[in-house]
Amino acid sequence: MLDKTLPAADPADTTTDLSHLAFCALVALALERQSGGASTPYAETLFLIRWLATAQKQKRFPKSVAVDIRWLLERGRKHGAAAKMRQHLEYLWRSCSGNLAEQSDLFRLTYACETLKELGWDNAVMSSREWRKGVLSETGATNGFYVEKAALNAAYDNNGRHTMPVVVRVVGDSAAFIDVMQRHQITAQPTASLPNGHQLMLLPDAHCGSALP
Secondary structure: OOOOOOOOOOHHHHHHHHHHHHHHHHHHHHHHHHOOOOOOHHHHHHHHHHHHHHHHHHOOOOHHHHHHHHHHHHHHHHHHHHHOHHHHHHHHHHHHHOOHHHOOHHHHHHHHHHHHHHOOOEEEEEOHHHHHHOOOOOOOOOOEEEEEHHHHHHHEOOOOOEOOOEEEEEEOOHHHHHHHHHHOOOEEEEEEEEOOEEEEEEEOHHHOOOOOO
């Protein structure tokens, strides 16, 4: 996530920076393996923690990915091999190295949601009955995002193109949710405060910058 005390970075630049970070970490890990190191999940995690800590200390990467480095370090130190740091870096590389503008709207939304879930967010696609009642899953997660299944299905055509706004309920850090969506070139606009969170709307390109109905 971006440091909100600084001017917002261009989403395309941030995506490129994340891709570069992941690529460098994976190359360093591959070189370590060739030399006979990082041969177990524990050793692999320890190597990546040390590599990221050094990169953080030496400020090797732009500020746009500083929070991502901190999150990876915290995850690795807390969970050890169970953090699956290499797999997370591989996911970052796959999702950020391609040209997002050339992917379908639904593809970009899917990857944005996977990014949030990798960051520990709860997520549910709710039935219309659950949506009307405002029922949210009780997982104990600090952050979560929820959408009505019927509305989500109606908002994307058979080619994966986003054709109409989708309402999303967000619990926790709505600014972080908006930032991740922005990185994947999706506009998420706040529309209301809720007793237990925030209501946002995912807008198709044609609606970006226009007034909501």
